[in-house]
Amino acid sequence: MIVKPSAEGVLAAVQGFASKGPAPVHLWDPPFCGELDIRIARDGTWFYLGTPIGRPAMVRLFASILKREGERFYLVTPVEKVAIKVDDAPFNAVDFSAEGTGQTQVLTFVTGVGDRAAAGPDHPIRVVRDAVSGEPSPYVMIRAGIEARIDRKSFYRLVALGTHHEVQGEDWFGLWSGGQFFAMIPTAELA
Numbered sequence: 067m068i069v070k071p072s073a074e075g076v077l078a079a080v081q082g083f084a085s086k087g088p089a090p091v092h093l094w095d096p097p098f099c100g101e102l103d104i105r106i107a108r109d110g111t112w113f114y115l116g117t118p119i120g121r122p123a124m125v126r127l128f129a130s131i132l133k134r135e136g137e138r139f140y141l142v143t144p145v146e147k148v149a150i151k152v153d154d155a156p157f158n159a160v161d162f163s164a165e166g167t168g169q170t171q172v173l174t175f176v177t178g179v180g181d182r183a184a185a186g187p188d189h190p191i192r193v194v195r196d197a198v199s200g201e202p203s204p205y206v207m208i209r210a211g212i213e214a215r216i217d218r219k220s221f222y223r224l225v226a227l228g229t230h231h232e233v234q235g236e237d238w239f240g241l242w243s244g245g246q247f248f249a250m251i252p253t254a255e256l257a
Contacts (some may be wrong), residue, residue, distance in 0.1 A: 088181070091133040091142045092210055102141065102148040104128070108215070110158035110178045129179040132156055134211040157181065157214035159206055171227070173243040175206050175214065183208045186244020191216075193250045204248070222231060 105113045107257045112119040112128065119125050133142045157177040165172045173191075174184045183189040189207045196203070204216040204224070217222070228239050231247045236250035239256060 070174075088130045088132075088209060089142075091131055091148060094133075094144050094147075096140050096142065096145050096147045097147040099148050100114075102150055104141070104150040106139075106152045106156050108154040110215075126179045129157070129181070132162070132212060138214075154203075154211040155205055155215040157208055157212065159208075159214040159216040162220055162224070168229070169245060169247075171240050171242045173224070173227075173241065175208070175216070175220075177208060177214045181208050183213070183214075184244055185241075185248065186247055187188075187247075189244070190246070190247040191241060191243065 087249045088239040103115050107113065112125045119128075120186055128141055131141050131143060133147075134156075137239045139156060140147045141150055149151070157179060159175040162173050162175045165174070172184050172186070174182060175189075176182050183206060185191050185206055191204065191206045193202050193204045195201065202221070204221050205213040206216060208214045223239060228241055228250065230237055230239055231242075231249075232240050233240075233247065233249050238247075239251050239253050240247055240249040244250075
């Protein structure tokens with residue numbers, strides 16, 4: 067079921083949160099109201115009724131009320147919850163900063179909607195490799211089960227910071243951040 071008028075209701079209910087960052091959606095359990103024709107493309111572009119949402123402030127507003135439950139994504143307010151479609155990860159990590167070196171290094175990622183997360187135990191980095199091509203797809207957890215896909219330029223910069231470390235008796239190439247090593251690829255598989 068597609069619910070068109072809900073976009074205005076969602077927008078009106080969250081106007082107060084726009085400048086405060088993500089809303090406390092983890093505290094809200096409103097009734098499910100159907101699906102809204104919003105889709106987040108793999109490149110991070112948000113679409114409404116098939117048309118890109120061109121206002122960055124509107125995208126940030128919707129991103130602030132995004133919630134994941136299982137494999138589905140929802141826009142949530144205190145009074146309603148609507149399902150949306152997400153092609154890959156809902157956010158893209160478009161940049162990062164690195165402070166320190168080695169095991170004391172901290173990598174802080176920034177998404178296209180302005181969220182920040184320092185990789186570590188609560189914000190892990192993972193790399194998924196395509197079964198056919200072997201192409202890596204790197205992700206970082208941003209908040210409450212919501213990941214950001216790390217963009218290509220940032221991934222290349224991360225690789226330059228990578229190091230080798232033994233994990234369960236096997237040598238891996240990966241990254242340190244927040245006192246945790248994030249394995250990316252077995253050293254033996256590096257060409």
